[in-house]
Amino acid sequence: MNSFAVIVVGAGPVGLALSALLHQAGIAVALVEPQPLRRLPDVHDLRTVALTKASLAVLAELPLDWSLWRHVDYRQVRVEDADASSPLLFDAEQMGVASLGRLVENAVLQCALQNCVDALALPQYEQRLSASGIAAGQRWLDLSDGTRLQADLVVACDGAHSPLRQQLGIELWQHDYAQSALVACVQHSGDARVQAWQRFERGYPLALLPLSPLTGGPSSNLVWSLPRPRAEALLALSEAAFIDHLAPQLPAVYGRLLSVSARALYPLQARHARTYCAERAVLVGDAAHVIHPLAGQGLNLGFADVRVLVQELLRLRDRGLSLADPLGLRRYERRRRPENQRMQQAMPWIQGLFAPEGPTGALLKGAGLAWLSRHAGLRHWLGRQALGT
Ligand SMILES: Cc1cc2nc3c(=O)[nH]c(=O)nc-3n(C[C@H](O)[C@H](O)[C@H](O)COP(=O)(O)OP(=O)(O)OC[C@H]3O[C@@H](n4cnc5c(N)ncnc54)[C@H](O)[C@@H]3O)c2cc1C
Incomplete structure (x- = not known):
């Protein structure tokens, strides 16, 4: 049986980093993933992530040559309400600062x-994890081809539906927003290359x-969060x-608008694991927490988890303790939990800010947003929060 200090399950961006x-x-680490993404897609991925400076600093530790990979460093974000x-x-x-962050298609980052x-x-093991347990002071993992691996520590980076988290019996707090994010790539005649734009229509964000x-x-990635029936109706429409x-x-x-690619829906749910730790196992990224994409922070939180977990594991090793x-x-x-929780709790608040019928929205609709837009100091503070600096 192959034995490692750490086995990472899931090669999304979090598990890979x-x-x-x-x-x-x-x-001594091994990676388990049934579908490693090695070929760069020749069409735009339907999901784009906005990486903060803090996430880019985590990635800067790796031999990743950005000049080889499609991305956009954006310099402006415009957020507005319906009118x-x-x-x-x-x-x-x-x-x-030189830019507010880096926009990169999810598949490009993964590749x-x-x-x-x-x-x-x-x-690397190109198999699916199928079972896990503890024996002789180690955690064992069974893979779909019957291979058995063992490790001091196993890290679940296997995403929002994390099969490993389920096998560990870790429960979740969940909230269904009853919304879906409709995503697509849109070609347009105007060039808005440096600007990310988001409009809240009754609290529902539409972003390019x-x-x-x-x-x-020029083209942009569309993320349009809508009540589920409306998102499904828009998905069913012809392109025109x-x-x-x-x-x-x-x-x-x-x-x-010149053309719109195939469209897809992501059902929007918030999830937070009741605990991030089990015997010889720990959760990272979407396996531990999932938030609404309106603030574009899910993966940034995952990379912050990575930074802290690496620090803690090296600390244990340097003290001669078990990983x-x-x-x-x-x-x-x-x-990690307090920041992840704060960000999750901020989502309904931000949404309420822009929903005229919401309690915070009613207040802000008239004067608040205008006031905020005039106060450079507060605006810059909000911007720094979004930058992760
Ligand atoms: C529309 C939308 C827009 C978003 N925009 C942003 C943004 O702008 N900024 C941002 O920071 N975040 C954003 N996010 C969130 C971000 O996409 C996620 O937080 C991120 O992809 C999570 O990465 P991960 O590596 O934790 O999980 P995943 O990317 O889900 O990877 C999980 C991996 O585990 C593997 N796996 C699953 N089961 C098994 C198994 N049994 N055995 C082995 N491997 C397994 C899967 O194959 C997969 O490769 C957005 C999300 C959505 C839906």
Whole structure:
């Protein structure tokens, strides 16, 4: 039976970054993933993530050459309510930074990180985890081809539905927003390359994030969170009818809508594991917490988990303690849970801010947003929170 210090289950962006960092730190780590993403898709991925400076700092520890991978460093974010009367503008120049963050298609990021992991030549098993348990002071994992592995510590990076979390018997707090995010790629005649834009229509965010062009003109990633029946109705429309619905919602800077790609829906739910730790096991990223995408922070929280878990595991190693030391794993949870929880709790508040019928929205609709938009100091503070600096 193959034995490792740490086994990471799941090669999404979080599991890939974690396993590469642990390997670089000299920890014997293996990665389990049934579908590693090695080929860069030649169409835009329907999901784009906005990485903060803090996440980019985590990734900067890895041999990831960004010049090889499609991305956009964006310099402005414009957030407005339905009548666009008092937009909030976050501007990199005014905030004294070169950019507000990096927009990268989820599949491109995954592929870039998979290339790093391949280059580092750490052991990988292209199988699905099927069972897990404890024997002889180790955690064992059974894979779908019958292989059995064992490790001092197993890390669940296997996403929102985490099969490992379920096998560990860790319960979840869950909230269904009764919304879905409709995602697509939109080609338009106007060039809004440096600006990310988000409008709240009765509290429901509609966002366009600039994409690195593939062929043809400028394009953006659309993320439109809507009550589920409306999202399903928009998904079922023809391309032309969908464009007729979308076009009037967009500001003039996007010009004419030329085409819309295939569309997809993500049902929106918030989840938080009741605990991040079990015997010789720990949860990271979406396996531990899932938040509404309106603030674009889910993966950023996952990378912050990675940074802290690596610190805690190296601390244990340097003290000669087991990597599965329960107190060490609890320290990781204590350092991460409050921020993850705060961000999760902020989502309904932000949404209420822009919903005229919501309690906070009623207050802010008239004067508050305008006031906020005039107060550069507070605006910059909010911007810094979003940047993760
Ligand atoms: C529409 C939308 C927009 C978003 N925008 C942003 C944004 O702008 N910024 C941001 O920070 N976040 C954003 N997010 C959130 C972000 O996409 C997630 O937080 C992130 O992808 C989670 O990464 P992960 O590696 O934890 O999990 P995942 O990416 O879900 O990876 C889990 C991996 O585990 C593997 N796996 C599953 N089961 C098994 C098994 N049995 N055995 C082995 N492996 C297994 C899967 O194959 C997968 O590769 C957005 C989310 C959505 C839906």
